[in-house]
Amino acid sequence: MKKILLATLAWSVLFTSWAFADEYQKPMLLSDSAVLTTLNDTTENLWEKYDIIIRNNLLEADYEYNNKNYFTSKIKAENIIIPQEIKDKAKKIYFLIEEWNSRIYSQYNYATTDSMKMEEVTTEYNYKTVNYKEWQKEYIFNNSDLVKDFTKDEYKSVTITLIAEISDSEKITLSTSAYNYIGTKQMVLEQLIMESKWDYYYSYFNSDILEKYLINIWDKSTRNEYKKLLTKILTKVVQAKKQNDIVWKGILDSIKSESDFKNYLSKFEVFNETKNLLDSLNLAVNNQILNNKAFDTIDALLK
Numbered sequence: 001m002k003k004i005l006l007a008t009l010a011w012s013v014l015f016t017s018w019a020f021a022d023e024y025q026k027p028m029l030l031s032d033s034a035v036l037t038t039l040n041d042t043t044e045n046l047w048e049k050y051d052i053i054i055r056n057n058l059l060e061a062d063y064e065y066n067n068k069n070y071f072t073s074k075i076k077a078e079n080i081i082i083p084q085e086i087k088d089k090a091k092k093i094y095f096l097i098e099e100w101n102s103r104i105y106s107q108y109n110y111a112t113t114d115s116m117k118m119e120e121v122t123t124e125y126n127y128k129t130v131n132y133k134e135w136q137k138e139y140i141f142n143n144s145d146l147v148k149d150f151t152k153d154e155y156k157s158v159t160i161t162l163i164a165e166i167s168d169s170e171k172i173t174l175s176t177s178a179y180n181y182i183g184t185k186q187m188v189l190e191q192l193i194m195e196s197k198w199d200y201y202y203s204y205f206n207s208d209i210l211e212k213y214l215i216n217i218w219d220k221s222t223r224n225e226y227k228k229l230l231t232k233i234l235t236k237v238v239q240a241k242k243q244n245d246i247v248w249k250g251i252l253d254s255i256k257s258e259s260d261f262k263n264y265l266s267k268f269e270v271f272n273e274t275k276n277l278l279d280s281l282n283l284a285v286n287n288q289i290l291n292n293k294a295f296d297t298i299d300a301l302l303k
Helices: 039-049 051-055 063-068 084-089 101-109 185-197 207-218 223-253 264-302
Strands: 070-075 092-099 127-133 138-142 157-169 170-173 176-181
Touching: 039 051, 039 084, 063 070, 063 185, 070 176, 185 264, 207 223, 207 264, 223 264
Parallel strands: none
Antiparallel strands: 070 138, 092 127, 092 157, 157 170, 157 176
């Protein structure tokens, strides 16, 4: 019986723009043999022979670099060893790049033996590859090359795995998978602010305490007066939030290069803290409005 072999391993993070081979491959199905590789005896022997070496090939994320950079990200490939026999038999060796989690890893969870019947998956997806250079110890990439819709400024992750392609239908994973987390502009700004201040703490406003403050106001008025006051406060909070969010979003939209982040740090910190405060106040006021609706319902039921 042929064995289905597929090696996928841990979590790390990514790579370089000048080395990026912006190469789309043909769409591949999740059920494609390139994902679940049925190996012949020769290829299987290669895996078994060099299993320990392959399992210790680690792609590592440069978190210090990636947390502070938005447009680019980096992985380290310092401890990669590829046996000469695999080099000789491989058509090519490359990094497989997949947005979000590795399809290889996901599919392996569902099919590890011949006895498991797999339904055909018809959804196709595109993937990219990056040339592996044995002498190169780190890779830096343009994040816009790694993911779709990068300009939407949304949190994303990319999985990178080192692959040896023996034939069109035979591929061996040669490393752990490196996971590159691509943050938003807001996340990078918050990281830079945190590093610039030794006493920095995240702006957190306790909505429970804010509600207690509002209840103290209620003690000095009737319920109807309190409800009118809450409505008035909520209207002003919503207006303030809209105005603050316009400036807050404008700051993010103004960042067009890595050097822009430091130029907007101080301004962003002020409006970001205001945003957090208004969000917490909005929650506290809305909770009090809902509570009073519940009190009105209780009164109606009792009467």
